[in-house]
Amino acid sequence: MAETIRTKAEIEADIAAARERLAHEVTNLINQVHPRAVTHRAVADVRDRASRRVYAVRDQLVEPDGSLNTRHAALLGAAVAGSVAFLAVVRSIVRR
Incomplete structure (x- = not known):
């Protein structure tokens, strides 16, 4: 080489x-x-x-046309309300 x-x-x-x-x-x-x-x-x-x-x-x-999907919004609201209620109950039990 x-x-x-x-x-x-x-x-x-x-x-x-x-x-x-x-x-x-x-x-x-x-x-x-x-x-x-x-x-x-x-x-x-x-x-x-x-x-x-x-x-x-x-x-x-939100629907494709820009309107609110009321079914999903209601489910989300119910889930949030249920979570808040659950936390309130747990908090009241713990404070006793």
Whole structure:
């Protein structure tokens, strides 16, 4: 096999390019694991999940024509009222 002979300038250029790539990768790694970046990604993820849930509930409560789906709204109201009543009963039992 014939090896290509590289000049000192070519080797130095390769080393400089590798150094630049390494510096860029280290900077990216630091940005990925920095506490503020981790917190920002976590908050964005929670906001995205909450937004999707809100839209899912809204889609169930609103008809395609924009009117209120009274059946689903009544069921949701009954569930909320039942939950509040349950918590009130549990609270009164615990206070005795």
